[in-house]
Amino acid sequence: MFQIDNQSKIPVYEQIIKQTEEFVLKDILAANDKIPSVRNLSSTLSINPNTIQKAYSELDRRGIIYSSPGKGCFICEQAKRIISEKKADNLKDLELMVSEFKLAGINKEQIIDCIEKIYQQ
Amino acid sequence: MFQIDNQSKIPVYEQIIKQTEEFVLKDILAANDKIPSVRNLSSTLSINPNTIQKAYSELDRRGIIYSSPGKGCFICEQAKRIISEKKADNLKDLELMVSEFKLAGINKEQIIDCIEKIYQQ
């Protein structure tokens, strides 16, 4: 399920967070689904349990999962909504990126083509 | 000229690189213009000279500036072209970002509106 790239500049714990959120958006993980235990994922991915723990703690804090010591970790009811809303906030990042493309002399049509292409998939 | 945000998570040396490139794109710095010396910028911004040096070395490596020992640092002839071309490569980042917006259920029109807005400015 999870795919970790040890060569990546992105910390392992962030890769786990990102992929978990991705799975929720893609309906691979639904509300109240159990996600792998810290130890289980740790041995599957050959990653230290502390690193998994760090990822799960952050997901818990964000309201994506809830963790019950002794039982396991589960997807929150509102997980998908929370992730979608956070993503929407990132439209500002898009604005920033596009402003730089404009400065670099990339024309509007090139950018819009790129977007059309993705939404046609 | 340079604006350093000490609270930012972006390393100071990267902030200097980014702003220098920004100035070139905006024609604030043109080919063969002199940029502040390491010592000058170090004292103006209250930043360790090693940090400035690191930024300038990287700009040099990228072909954005050249240094004439005893005279100072200057913008390269091809600086603007190099920066623009590198930016174009970043269209892949845009694709990635837009794919995630699509997953999060943001519709195409919202994104295109955002782009139109920037190009009208």
Add this chain to the structure above:
Amino acid sequence: MFQIDNQSKIPVYEQIIKQTEEFVLKDILAANDKIPSVRNLSSTLSINPNTIQKAYSELDRRGIIYSSPGKGCFICEQAKRIISEKKADNLKDLELMVSEFKLAGINKEQIIDCIEKIYQQ
């Protein structure tokens, strides 16, 4: 009767203890009333019997319930008195909390209003 919140950070066995004490204070459970058996509650709430047992053992230790082997568990004669007295000890917790409100610049009137409101209900 019992309402268990699996998403809560409070352990299930503590939730059971707290709610039992709450029921006694509110006269929903009176002296010598029978409370659900471990097995019964375990299946009603879909909770491991060990967890229920742990809660009941602690309530027994505190003198809130007593168990008659073969008959079941019952509320102690002195349960309400014991719980009330323990609560009174918690005035120190109130003092601590109020000290922090004072530090945070919340004025006395705001706090007293809040208390009046509750006692008027």
Add this chain to the structure above:
Amino acid sequence: MFQIDNQSKIPVYEQIIKQTEEFVLKDILAANDKIPSVRNLSSTLSINPNTIQKAYSELDRRGIIYSSPGKGCFICEQAKRIISEKKADNLKDLELMVSEFKLAGINKEQIIDCIEKIYQQ
């Protein structure tokens, strides 16, 4: 400066968070003040650097401190405001606690006396 109680049920990292916030409220730490480095505090308190790091990360996330790798950790401009506002939100906790005192038969005067006492200090 920091006082850690190893016997306490409260995790060490939470004690550090709480005390840092306390120092800000009491104006012992002001905006842009440098707080002890991870390693420094680790050796002063004889606590593992990871534990300090965990506390500082959380303070950073809350906007109480900002950390600059290579420079250190500093109190945020808005730290005091953020902590005070968060404390104000906790009036709900007070309501909960007072409701329980009411149930336990503690009369209003006793509680108000307790509050008057603290505000007179």
Add this chain to the structure above:
DNA sequence: GTGGTCTAGACCACT
């Protein structure tokens, strides 16, 4: 078994 905390110690990039 399950998550949460913590120690011990390494390595990295940034200053």
Add this chain to the structure above:
DNA sequence: GTGGTCTAGACCACT
């Protein structure tokens, strides 16, 4: 020197 990430491994309470 400074914070950030990570491995290795222990111990605890809860289930």
